[in-house]
Amino acid sequence: LVAPSGLGGTRTKRRWIAMHDFDYDVAIVGCGVGGHGAALHARAMGLKTCVLSGGDVGGTCVNRGCVPSKALLAASGRVREMSDESHLASMGISLPGGATYDREGVAAHAAQLVAKVRGGLEGSLQRLGVDIIPKFGAYHGPNTLDVGGGERVTARDIILAPGSVPFVPPGVEVDGETVYTSDEALLLDHVPEYVAIIGSGIIGLEFSDVYTALGSEVTFIEALDKLMPAFDREIARLAERLLLTPRGIDYRTGVFASKVTAGKRGERPVIIETIDAKTKEPVETIEVDACLVATGRVANTKKLGLDQAGIETVRGVVQVDDRMRVLDGPDGDVVPHLYCIGDANGIQMLAHTASTQGISAIENICGRDNVVDHESIPGACFTHPEVAQVGLDEEAAKARADEHGFELGKAVSHFRANSKALAEGEGEGIVKVLFNKDTEQILGAHIIGMHAADLIQEVANAKKAGTSVRDLAFTTHTHPTLSEVVDAAFKECVGMFAH
Ligand SMILES: Cc1cc2nc3c(=O)[nH]c(=O)nc-3n(C[C@H](O)[C@H](O)[C@H](O)COP(=O)(O)OP(=O)(O)OC[C@H]3O[C@@H](n4cnc5c(N)ncnc54)[C@H](O)[C@@H]3O)c2cc1C
Numbered sequence: 491l492v493a494p495s496g497l498g499g500t501r502t503k504r505r506w507i508a509m510h511d512f513d514y515d516v517a518i519v520g521c522g523v524g525g526h527g528a529a530l531h532a533r534a535m536g537l538k539t540c541v542l543s544g545g546d547v548g549g550t551c552v553n554r555g556c557v558p559s560k561a562l563l564a565a566s567g568r569v570r571e572m573s574d575e576s577h578l579a580s581m582g583i584s585l586p587g588g589a590t591y592d593r594e595g596v597a598a599h600a601a602q603l604v605a606k607v608r609g610g611l612e613g614s615l616q617r618l619g620v621d622i623i624p625k626f627g628a629y630h631g632p633n634t635l636d637v638g639g640g641e642r643v644t645a646r647d648i649i650l651a652p653g654s655v656p657f658v659p660p661g662v663e664v665d666g667e668t669v670y671t672s673d674e675a676l677l678l679d680h681v682p683e684y685v686a687i688i689g690s691g692i693i694g695l696e697f698s699d700v701y702t703a704l705g706s707e708v709t710f711i712e713a714l715d716k717l718m719p720a721f722d723r724e725i726a727r728l729a730e731r732l733l734l735t736p737r738g739i740d741y742r743t744g745v746f747a748s749k750v751t752a753g754k755r756g757e758r759p760v761i762i763e764t765i766d767a768k769t770k771e772p773v774e775t776i777e778v779d780a781c782l783v784a785t786g787r788v789a790n791t792k793k794l795g796l797d798q799a800g801i802e803t804v805r806g807v808v809q810v811d812d813r814m815r816v817l818d819g820p821d822g823d824v825v826p827h828l829y830c831i832g833d834a835n836g837i838q839m840l841a842h843t844a845s846t847q848g849i850s851a852i853e854n855i856c857g858r859d860n861v862v863d864h865e866s867i868p869g870a871c872f873t874h875p876e877v878a879q880v881g882l883d884e885e886a887a888k889a890r891a892d893e894h895g896f897e898l899g900k901a902v903s904h905f906r907a908n909s910k911a912l913a914e915g916e917g918e919g920i921v922k923v924l925f926n927k928d929t930e931q932i933l934g935a936h937i938i939g940m941h942a943a944d945l946i947q948e949v950a951n952a953k954k955a956g957t958s959v960r961d962l963a964f965t966t967h968t969h970p971t972l973s974e975v976v977d978a979a980f981k982e983c984v985g986m987f988a989h
């Protein structure tokens with residue numbers, strides 16, 4: 491059979507010939523971005539496909555994650571920009587009376603975007619002939635899912651894509667009003683005057699951007715001894731200078747929020763008790779109007795029935811090999827015809843990773859060996875300015891250079907030397923490229939600055955394609971664009987070979 495259009499191009503493919511009489515070729519549990527990506531590719535490969543959505547089409551990303559958070563960041567970012575009198579004045583602009591916002595209007599912008607994107611996602615599945623079953627699925631055993639009420643769905647291959655849910659540390663009382671996770675914060679049903687954010691990961695940082703733009707005072711409480719542990723150290727230092735200090739953000743590091751007692755809006759504060767992360771001695775008690783708990787996420791696998799099927803997870807995380815095939819435990823054996831993609835396998839909690847893994851699982855199901863190159867997948871934090879990275883940070887790159895005995899190259903370019911950035915009055919930030927001087931291959935890249943999330947893509951694609959920094963330095967970038975900051979870093983790499 492000739493393949494339908496879509497991923498996979500024009501190669502001739504065979505439709506899976508079912509050996510047994512299954513309901514579907516592929517059944518996917520979970521209709522988040524992972525499940526969606528897998529379903530679209532399954533249909534492109536001609537597989538009869540269903541998705542069990544549990545009634546939550548779009549999953550975390552669309553309903554409680556990427557989409558609403560980016561809407562809030564877009565609106566609050568505008569407020570920040572239009573409230574920055576000196577920035578506007580430097581371009582000859584004044585806004586008498588300053589910028590104001592309507593909280594309900596900002597919240598409605600996010601809610602409407604969610605509805606629109608969710609509708610689009612559902613429509614794309616329907617158009618391609620994916621059956622969306624609004625039920626929860628549990629793994630019953632080979633080729634079989636329980637879907638409740640004694641009903642079952644059978645499929646030759648099953649892909650688990652149940653995602654993740656917020657992790658709330660013990661001792662933290664979440665009431666959804668004064669102490670809450672990102673699930674509730676994204677509704678923006680109030681803007682607290684003084685908010686503590688527990689955890690300085692990406693969620694905490696993006697919300698600090700929203701809150702400070704909308705007028706809140708923010709304090710971070712971070713268990714590790716450094717803020718923003720997910721970032722390259724040099725980038726984290728710059729992020730502190732650009733994203734925290736000018737916004738008056740206060741922080742404590744090396745302390746655990748050991749007990750959080752919910753308050754009552756306008757009547758009683760939230761009480762946060764902290765202990766030293768190492769000695770466990772009490773440190774202080776903080777009173778705030780609200781507390782956002784942004785302490786990571788855990789795999790949403792409790793109700794999947796994996797234990798009963800003899801499949802061992804690690805704190806809920808489904809163990810997979812590099813082909814997304816489920817293992818029956820850590821370093822265990824492959825469970826035939828069972829795959830797990832996205833947040834639930836704990837490899838990299840990003841929307842586009844979930845969807846890439848879904849495509850990869852389908853490729854493997856179709857008998858075309860596929861391994862995802864996670865080191866070439868970029869990630870971004872959508873603050874103002876943005877922070878983005880791909881591959882190794884400098885510490886890990888140094889360790890790899892030591893281990894493999896090659897010389898590490900490092901090139902840095904600056905937004906302050908870029909005409910477009912200066913025209914926008916956004917001259918803060920850097921691009922840093924780390925590479926192997928022997929092979930000229932990219933090991934990692936880190937960008938902080940305007941539109942970093944878009945700029946990183948060029949480096950990610952080059953890394954995936956194995957393009958050398960020398961070849962990249964001879965590509966041409968449009969003038970005047972921010973992409974020239976990336977170009978300048980590539981050229982800086984080549985400059986090093988001349989000496
Ligand atoms: C506030 C926030 C902002 C984020 N921003 C970004 C961002 O900007 N960029 C980015 O790349 N990532 C972002 N992420 C991360 C991103 O949302 C996740 O990595 C992504 O959603 C994971 O996709 P998934 O398909 O694995 O799981 P999910 O999106 O969580 O979807 C899983 C779905 O499966 C359903 N389900 C679970 N169990 C069952 C069952 N037994 N039967 C049927 N259905 C079931 C769940 O209800 C859910 O609908 C953000 C996350 C948060 C919380």
Ligand SMILES: NC(=O)c1ccc[n+]([C@@H]2O[C@H](COP(=O)([O-])OP(=O)(O)OC[C@H]3O[C@@H](n4cnc5c(N)ncnc54)[C@H](O)[C@@H]3O)[C@@H](O)[C@H]2O)c1
Nearest residue numbers: 659689690691692693711712713746747784785786839870
């Ligand atoms: N733009 C994006 O791509 C984006 C946006 C949001 C979320 N996400 C994904 O969602 C996932 C979850 O994000 P996150 O920021 O919640 O998690 P995270 O794991 O990145 O950060 C959690 C932080 O909380 C700290 N912490 C944990 N318990 C604590 C305690 N009791 N007291 C003080 N500090 C404590 C940890 O040390 C850590 O720094 C991440 O994997 C992230 O990739 C991605």
